[in-house]
Amino acid sequence: MNKQTAKLYLSFTAAFLVMHYTGKALMNLPYIFNAAIVSVAVLVTVLLLNKLVYGKGIKTSFNDIGLRKTNLPGLVPGIFISAALLCAYPLLGVFLNIDITLADGWQLNIIGLMFTAGVAEEILFRGYLFGGLRRNMNFRKAAFISTICFALAHLVMFTYMDWPVALLSTLLAVATCIPLAFLFEKGNNTVWSPAIVHTAIRTVGLVVTTDEKHFMQFSMLWITACMILPYTVLILYKEFRTIWTKRS
Numbered sequence: 001m002n003k004q005t006a007k008l009y010l011s012f013t014a015a016f017l018v019m020h021y022t023g024k025a026l027m028n029l030p031y032i033f034n035a036a037i038v039s040v041a042v043l044v045t046v047l048l049l050n051k052l053v054y055g056k057g058i059k060t061s062f063n064d065i066g067l068r069k070t071n072l073p074g075l076v077p078g079i080f081i082s083a084a085l086l087c088a089y090p091l092l093g094v095f096l097n098i099d100i101t102l103a104d105g106w107q108l109n110i111i112g113l114m115f116t117a118g119v120a121e122e123i124l125f126r127g128y129l130f131g132g133l134r135r136n137m138n139f140r141k142a143a144f145i146s147t148i149c150f151a152l153a154h155l156v157m158f159t160y161m162d163w164p165v166a167l168l169s170t171l172l173a174v175a176t177c178i179p180l181a182f183l184f185e186k187g188n189n190t191v192w193s194p195a196i197v198h199t200a201i202r203t204v205g206l207v208v209t210t211d212e213k214h215f216m217q218f219s220m221l222w223i224t225a226c227m228i229l230p231y232t233v234l235i236l237y238k239e240f241r242t243i244w245t246k247r248s
Contacts (some may be wrong), residue, residue, distance in 0.1 A: 008132045009149075011049040015124055018045045023116075031105075031206070035112035039120040046128050048071045065127030066184060066191035070142035078183050078193030081233045088105055096221070098214045102207065109206040110199070117202040118195035125150055125177075126184040127191050137186070139243050147177035165216070168223045176201065179230035182240050201226045206220050 022041045026034045050061040062068060093100035102107060129149055133142035154173040157166040180194040187193035204222045210216065234240040 004136070005133075007053050008129070011053050012124070012129045012132075012149065015042060015045045015049060015128065018042065019120060019124060020153075030108075032108045032112045032115075035115035037122075039115040042120040042124055046123060054232060062168050064131060065123050066131060066187075066189055067127070068186045068190055069125070070190040072194055074187035075191065075196070077186055077234060077237065078196040079156060081179070081183075081197050081230050084229045084233055085197070085200045085226060086203075088222070088229065091215045092218060092221055092225070093210075095209075096214060096218060098210050098218065100208060100210055100218075103205065103209045106207045110203065113206060114195070115200050118199040119191070121186075122180075122191040122195045122198055125153075126180060126194050130181050130184060131189060133183075139181070143178050143181045146181060147174055150174070150177045162216070165223075168220055172201070172223050172226055175227040175229060179234055179240075182234060182243060185243075186237075186239065197230065 018044045019038060023034060023038045026037055029037075040183045046065055047058060047061050050056040050064065051058075056064065059178055089100050125146065130142055130146040133145055151174045154170045157169050161169070176197075180197060183193040183197060184191065202217055205215075
C-alpha cells in the first residue's frame with residue numbers, strides 16, 4: 001500500500017465516523033433535520049480532508065467528489081433502474097397479497113433520503129472513496145476495494161436491526177456497490193445517477209410500507225429485488241458488460 005492510498009483509507013474512515021456519529025447523536029431529531037445536518041457534516045468533512053490531506057481547493061474538491069454537472073445520457077441508467085425498483089413495489093404487494101401504502105410523512109422522508117442516501121453516502125462512498133481509488137487503478141480493483149469498505153461500514157446495522165434484515169442489508173450493500181460505481185463513471189464521474197438509485201433503494205419503510213405483520217417479509221423481498229434489478233438493467237449496456245476487462 002502506497003502513502004497516498006493509506007491517506008485515502010484513513011481520511012475515508014474519519015469521514016465515515018463523522019457521518020455515523022453525527023446521525024447517532026441527532027437521532028431524536030425529526031428525520032428531515034437529522035438527514036440535512038448529516039449531509040452537511042459529511043460535505044464539510046470531505047472538503048476539509050481534501051484541503052488538509054491533499055491541499056485541494058473547494059472547486060477542485062467539488063469536482064473530485066462528483067458534485068458537478070452531468071448530462072442526460074449519464075442520468076438515464078439511474079432513472080431506469082429507479083423506475084424498475086419502484087415498479088417492483090406493487091408487484092410485491094400482489095405476490096404477498098398485502099396492501100402497500102405510503103408511510104406517514106413520506107414527503108419529508110424522501111427529501112431526507114435524498115440528503116443521506118443520495119448526497120451524503122454517495123459523496124463519501126462513490127465520490128471520495130471509489131473516485132479516489134479509481135484515479136490510481138482500474139475499475140475492477142477500485143470497485144472491489146470500495147465494496148469491501150462499503151460492506152464493513154454497514155456492519156453497524158447489526159447493533160440496532162434484527163439480524164436477518166441487517167445481514168440482507170449488508171449483502172445488498174455488496175451487491176449494489178458495483179452498479180453504483182458504474183453509474184458514477186457513466187455519469188461523467190458525478191454522484192447524481194447513483195444518488196437517484198440509492199435513494200430509491202432506501203424508500204422501504206420510510207416512504208413505502210405495509211402492515212407490521214408482513215413488514216419483515218416485505219422488506220426482505222424488497223432487498224432481494226434491489227440486488228437483482230440494477231444488474232438486469234445495466235446488463236443491457238455494453239460498457240457495463242465490458243468494463244471488467246478495461247485496464248485503464
